[in-house]
Amino acid sequence: MPEEIMTNLYRIQIQLPNSPLRILNSYLIKGEGRNILIDTGFNRTECRQSLMSGLSELGVDMADTDIILTHLHADHTGLAPEIYVPGTRVFLSRQEIPWMIGDTRRELWARDNQRMLHSGFTPDTIGSGKTFSTSRGMAPDPNFDKYLPIDEGDIFSCGGYTLKAVMTPGHTPAHMCFWMEEQKTMFTGDHVLFDISPNITLWQNVDDSLGDYLESLKKIDKNDVELALPGHRGTGDFHARIADLLEHHEKRLEECLDVVLANPNKTVYDIAGKMTWRIRCNSWEDFPPNQKWFAVGECHSHLRHLERRGKVEAYEDEELTRYRSI
Numbered sequence: 303m304p305e306e307i308m309t310n311l312y313r314i315q316i317q318l319p320n321s322p323l324r325i326l327n328s329y330l331i332k333g334e335g336r337n338i339l340i341d342t343g344f345n346r347t348e349c350r351q352s353l354m355s356g357l358s359e360l361g362v363d364m365a366d367t368d369i370i371l372t373h374l375h376a377d378h379t380g381l382a383p384e385i386y387v388p389g390t391r392v393f394l395s396r397q398e399i400p401w402m403i404g405d406t407r408r409e410l411w412a413r414d415n416q417r418m419l420h421s422g423f424t425p426d427t428i429g430s431g432k433t434f435s436t437s438r439g440m441a442p443d444p445n446f447d448k449y450l451p452i453d454e455g456d457i458f459s460c461g462g463y464t465l466k467a468v469m470t471p472g473h474t475p476a477h478m479c480f481w482m483e484e485q486k487t488m489f490t491g492d493h494v495l496f497d498i499s500p501n502i503t504l505w506q507n508v509d510d511s512l513g514d515y516l517e518s519l520k521k522i523d524k525n526d527v528e529l530a531l532p533g534h535r536g537t538g539d540f541h542a543r544i545a546d547l548l549e550h551h552e553k554r555l556e557e558c559l560d561v562v563l564a565n566p567n568k569t570v571y572d573i574a575g576k577m578t579w580r581i582r583c584n585s586w587e588d589f590p591p592n593q594k595w596f597a598v599g600e601c602h603s604h605l606r607h608l609e610r611r612g613k614v615e616a617y618e619d620e621e622l623t624r625y626r627s628i
């Protein structure tokens with residue numbers, strides 16, 4: 303059942319089975335001529351059913367609807383090609399379009415796999431699953447190539463609302479938030495979440511993803527946001543949450559540095575295994591491979607940021623990336 307947040311603006315909750323994120327928030331703005339749908343859910347049957355029933359209850363015709371994607375992740379983009387009909391326009395941040403389509407996506411995923419091997423993953427630590435990251439199996443159809451680019455400052459108007467694209471790199475290379483100044487309301491995608499801290503990994507073709515993320519938090523903190531509409535689960539006090547997230551990462555940076563000081567010359571995989579994670583597992587060995595993938599990526603983004611702050615250095619040792627303090 304879609305929930306009306308304000309006039310012409312609805313939230314459709316999409317169930318995410320087997321995902322710790324649990325719920326994706328899809329937002330629908332009803333307009334006079336055209337509608338806007340923000341984010342869609344994984345490319346899997348259960349998500350499709352939640353989305354389609356929400357859209358039909360709201361009487362939405364996809365031929366009159368534009369889809370705006372906050373970022374490239376499959377839980378946000380997965381269904382866009384599935385619900386596309388002629389007349390739909392699908393928008394995504396310009397720099398993230400290569401992650402969506404065919405050959406460029408295959409190449410980027412292959413390079414991600416390579417980095418994970420350099421980080422210290424071995425075939426047995428990846429587990430029996432053939433894929434490194436399970437969300438890849440729920441990604442949008444790679445043959446769909448009708449994405450239209452969004453750039454910083456682009457404006458979308460619909461249903462009496464004006465949405466301004468605000469680039470917030472970090473969680474993904476060119477994540478976008480959408481700001482409705484008049485209503486003091488911001489669609490925050492996965493840049494600011496309230497029930498979970500967004501995963502920050504180290505991205506291909508990005509020097510310092512965590513550094514970008516922290517800067518992007520400070521950037522949107524300048525907007526006078528009274529209502530945040532996040533990509534997952536519930537909302538909360540926007541500015542207090544930004545302060546929490548900044549503090550959270552400073553603590554994680556300290557923890558990460560302590561691990562390197564106590565355990566020099568380890569791989570990213572080994573350093574991640576010595577950090578604390580909020581997951582119900584007895585030991586690092588027991589982590590499901592998919593959670594290890596997130597943990598190693600998160601650890602790597604913190605190590606790279608420590609490197610940029612001049613606290614640690616990385617070096618290559620027989621195809622493995624190892625870290626030591628300076």
Ligand SMILES: [Zn+2]
Pocket residue numbers: 323375377378492533534
């Ligand atoms: Zn997400």
